[in-house]
Amino acid sequence: MDDDVDEHGLPPAPECPECGNPMEPESFKGDERLQIAYVCPVHGVGWTFDPFVS
Ligand SMILES: [Zn+2]
DSSP, rough: TTOOOOOOHOOOOOOTTTOOOOOOOEEESSSSEEEEEETTTTTTEEEEETTTTT
């Protein structure tokens, strides 16, 4: 295992810059492939994360 990734192979969820809650990674179908969005339970989607681009 690489360090700094969770059981899904993703980096640790960031905290919401607005409220400090940990953001939940959610997968969704992007334009052509699966992508990950970090979602704050209060403020909604923070940003997307493409696991196929580093
Ligand atoms: Zn928030």
